[in-house]
Amino acid sequence: MNTQQFKADGRSAKPFSGEGLASLRNRIRGRILTAGDEAYDSERRVWNGLIDRKPGAIVQCQDAADVMAAVAFAAERGIAISVRGGGHNVAGSCMVENGFLIDLSSMRGVRVEPGKRIAVAEGGARLGDLDRAAQAYGLAAPVGVVSATGVAGLTLHGGVGWLLRKHGLAIDNLLSAEIVTADGRLRRADPTENSDLFWAIRGGGGNFGAVTSFTFKVHPVGPEVWLSAPIYPLDRAQEVLAAFRDFMEAAPDELMGLAVFWSAPEAPQVPKELHGSPVLILLTCYTGPFAEGEAVIAPLRRIGTPIADLGGPMRFVDVQTFLDQDYPDGKFYYWKSIYLDRLDAEAIQALFDHTASRPSPLSSIDVWTLGRAMRRVKSTDTAFYKRDAPYMIGIEANWDKHEDTEANIEWARRVFEEMKKFSHGGNYLNFPGFFEEQESLLLGAYGENLKRLKSIKAEYDPANLFLGAINIAPGPSGLT
């Protein structure tokens, strides 16, 4: 296993000597850290404990003006840039070895304008920042399901969460963004201004610049919603997942589902002797009219007898933190994804077998139900291409001892390879492993949109300054 893959694959920047930093220090409000500074080592840590990269400098920006100065400084010297939003990408793609880390993690402000039904989140905001601010007005933006995740990385690569079937991906609710491009200019991107850039950032990741703010359309949600979380023993997976699949096919758009092959949590509702045993948890969240929710989710809670049920009525902000404790900072993670065309008995059997063979009980395979609003947007309307698959699996290898790294990564890679036969292909770049396959992952995510992305990249970042992103190399320009 090579956790240093990024160092060896040609994506490293040339060493940054630190020359000229004093002039940048004088121009920005934020702090700049280099190796030798006391806080340098703690500040270069990201969520995934496997990532151990050393940027040449960490520029902790406080506002858009800082970002403009930092990008211009790096551009003048040809230093490769990476941008940190929430620092939660499993590949550590916000960290470029030896390059310039433009760190937006202190820029977490969120402003909500309830009358206009919009929320404006700064480039380093976490989902929890956005959820709390919007829920103060009974509103929500469609984002993901763990509150510490960064709004930026999640949105720039798509964004799937509890509101997906009703309101689509996070990018489907993005109205505009402000972005500092490689020439150091702050630009607005929306359907009329820099519309090509706006198209590209809706799925194309951090390749086109540092996004300093995102403006989302927000929707009335909650404040109370229904979460269902019945837990079934793994040996009932065939019957339970088939029932879940059929139920979700007919369920309203307001119900989003995520079936998780996992281990029984040490919750008081779960009998002690079953703690840690392999299970299938049917997580769903109903965000339609509250009075109807209990009846909507009821059938999922009585497919036979669950060993426990952790669901019930809950504030939407609490649903958004329900899974937080399962993903602590600094543990070891390797996540991949693949879209599935079918969830028939053969696919369910494969998911069962892979769950049973996990080297770590912390690992899971998550089956996301897609479609509905996500599918109503055309594949070429945004850079995010793969909209037609009914399911996506997230293969999450999670473990806590460094010596178990190889076995866990091998497991995830094996599941990824062996589940391909249930898929017409395509990958979700928010779960990219270490992005080892590069071109095939890009093709899987972008399909025919890749050419246009490369062309827009050539226009806005011809020197590939934003090398730290899940990188799309510039291609011939003029393609549409």
Ligand SMILES: Cc1cc2nc3c(=O)[nH]c(=O)nc-3n(C[C@H](O)[C@H](O)[C@H](O)COP(=O)(O)OP(=O)(O)OC[C@H]3O[C@@H](n4cnc5c(N)ncnc54)[C@H](O)[C@@H]3O)c2cc1C
């Ligand atoms: C615990 C956990 C739960 C998750 N749950 C979900 C989920 O429910 N739904 C889902 O869709 N995904 C989910 N993800 C995946 C998540 O969306 C990605 O990991 C995402 O990239 C994280 O964004 P970030 O800003 O925290 O990441 P970072 O690591 O900071 O950045 C990721 C990438 O985005 C780029 N980037 C970050 N900020 C900016 C910016 N401001 N401007 C330009 N480029 C930027 C960087 O270049 C980098 O390549 C989850 C991840 C974790 C760890």
